[in-house]
Amino acid sequence: MTTGPDHRLARRAIAGGLALTLGALAAVGLAPAAASAAGARSSATATSLAASTGLTGSAGSAGSAGSSTSTGSSTSTGSSPAASSPLCTPSTFTTAQQMVESALAERFTQLNALVSRVNGSSTITSSDKSALLSDIQGTELPGIQALQAKVPTDTTCAQLRTDAHSMVYGYWVYAVMTPQTDLVVTNDAAMAADGLLDGLEPAVSAWIRNAQAHGIDTADAQAAFADYQAKVTAAGSLATTGQAATLLAQTPASHPATIPVFEQARTNLVNVADDLRAARQDLTTVIDDLS
Amino acid sequence: MQPVTRNRVVLPAVIVGMLTLGACGVGGASHVVRPSSAGVTPTSQPTATTPGTGAAASSTAPAVSQQTLSQIDAELGALDNSLNQANADIDNPQGDS
Numbered sequence: 001m002t003t004g005p006d007h008r009l010a011r012r013a014i015a016g017g018l019a020l021t022l023g024a025l026a027a028v029g030l031a032p033a034a035a036s037a038a039g040a041r042s043s044a045t046a047t048s049l050a051a052s053t054g055l056t057g058s059a060g061s062a063g064s065a066g067s068s069t070s071t072g073s074s075t076s077t078g079s080s081p082a083a084s085s086p087l088c089t090p091s092t093f094t095t096a097q098q099m100v101e102s103a104l105a106e107r108f109t110q111l112n113a114l115v116s117r118v119n120g121s122s123t124i125t126s127s128d129k130s131a132l133l134s135d136i137q138g139t140e141l142p143g144i145q146a147l148q149a150k151v152p153t154d155t156t157c158a159q160l161r162t163d164a165h166s167m168v169y170g171y172w173v174y175a176v177m178t179p180q181t182d183l184v185v186t187n188d189a190a191m192a193a194d195g196l197l198d199g200l201e202p203a204v205s206a207w208i209r210n211a212q213a214h215g216i217d218t219a220d221a222q223a224a225f226a227d228y229q230a231k232v233t234a235a236g237s238l239a240t241t242g243q244a245a246t247l248l249a250q251t252p253a254s255h256p257a258t259i260p261v262f263e264q265a266r267t268n269l270v271n272v273a274d275d276l277r278a279a280r281q282d283l284t285t286v287i288d289d290l291s
Numbered sequence: 292m293q294p295v296t297r298n299r300v301v302l303p304a305v306i307v308g309m310l311t312l313g314a315c316g317v318g319g320a321s322h323v324v325r326p327s328s329a330g331v332t333p334t335s336q337p338t339a340t341t342p343g344t345g346a347a348a349s350s351t352a353p354a355v356s357q358q359t360l361s362q363i364d365a366e367l368g369a370l371d372n373s374l375n376q377a378n379a380d381i382d383n384p385q386g387d388s
Contacts, residue, residue, distance in 0.1 A: 117376070121373075122369070123366070123369065174380075178380045178381075179377065179380065179381050182373070182376055182377035182380050182381070183377055185373050185376075185377075186370065186373040186374050186376075186377050189366070189369050189370040189373045190370050192366055193363065193366040193367055193369075193370050196359075196362065196363055196366055197363060200354070200355055200359070203354040203355065204354045204355065206354065207353070207354035262381070266377060266378075266381065269374060269377070270374070273367075273370055273371065273374055276367055276370065277367060280363055280364070280367060283355065283360070283363075287353060287355065290353075291353060
């Protein structure tokens with residue numbers, strides 16, 4: 001039940017996801033000055049990625065690849081390709097373009113991996129599966145594929161910047177779609193296991209009563225069964241609180257407000273997994289005590 | 292024809308006799324086999340009772356079959372795998388880049 005380290009990991013990791021996407025933006029001069037607190041924490045990563053591509057230190061360009069006018073700093077609302085540190089210049093345009101193309105290909109691969117993950121789950125509910133696949137296959141993949149077709153035709157830094165901004169802020173493949181898919185699949189796996197354990201309660205209870213009626217000492221079994229019931233009930237709270245629905249309600253447009261939602265969901269799931277494992281151990285105790 | 296007729300009479304009688312002996316527990320255990328060691332799950336079906344022993348047998352009959360326990364373990368394993376996947380993706384979002 002100790003989830004502190006995991007919780008902190010979740011916070012740090014989700015910030016890391018933002019770092020990756022902001023890093024890609026930084027490569028073409030699109031890293032927002034203050035996208036979010038997580039974005040601020042990721043500035044070092046963004047700078048590092050940009051530096052590795054040789055795109056740092058330029059004056060930047062807001063227009064064509066031939067100009068080099070700085071756009072200055074800005075605050076990002078996610079709605080426009082504002083830049084705080086423009087890096088795309090005529091001399092780096094091709095490199096920046098290739099980087100965006102690479103980032104798009106990675107997102108395409110990741111989205112297909114998510115589709116496989118959903119289809120490969122034997123415990124995901126049909127409605128959750130349908131909702132996830134609708135988002136991934138109906139919105140995300142077509143959008144990324146459209147950008148994959150467009151970016152190679154870009155000829156200016158402004159065009160490239162707009163497309164890179166759309167790639168990140170329009171789809172949030174790593175920061176929203178991936179954790180959302182993972183957590184919904186995990187949530188449903190937890191609910192399936194909980195349902196199985198919950199369904200055993202009448203039989204185990206009857207077993208203990210029957211043993212009592214025949215003079216068998218069931219004290220240990222009763223204690224274990226009480227804990228079993230408590231753990232199974234606690235794990236089932238995910239269903240009553242509608243965590244899957246909450247996760248599915250998160251969208252790229254609502255990011256970064258998605259971060260605390262995902263953090264809470266992962267903490268809940270870590271706790272539920274602990275509860276279910278404890279219930280399984282309780283079941284072993286009951287069996288050992290009565291057999 | 293006579294041997295055939297005799298067989299038709301004798302065979303059911305033998306079967307009835309075997310069933311009777313079986314119900315009385317002759318030639319086999321009438322109680323559930325205990326796990327061989329602590330932590331080992333039972334191997335018999337959940338609510339099976341042995342004919343002729345009634346409630347006394349059901350008091351020690353495991354309420355959960357080995358098959359069900361294996362299914363629980365498989366689902367908990369799948370849950371762990373799924374949680375690990377979520378952790379890996381969230382902890383290392385650059386993994387695919």
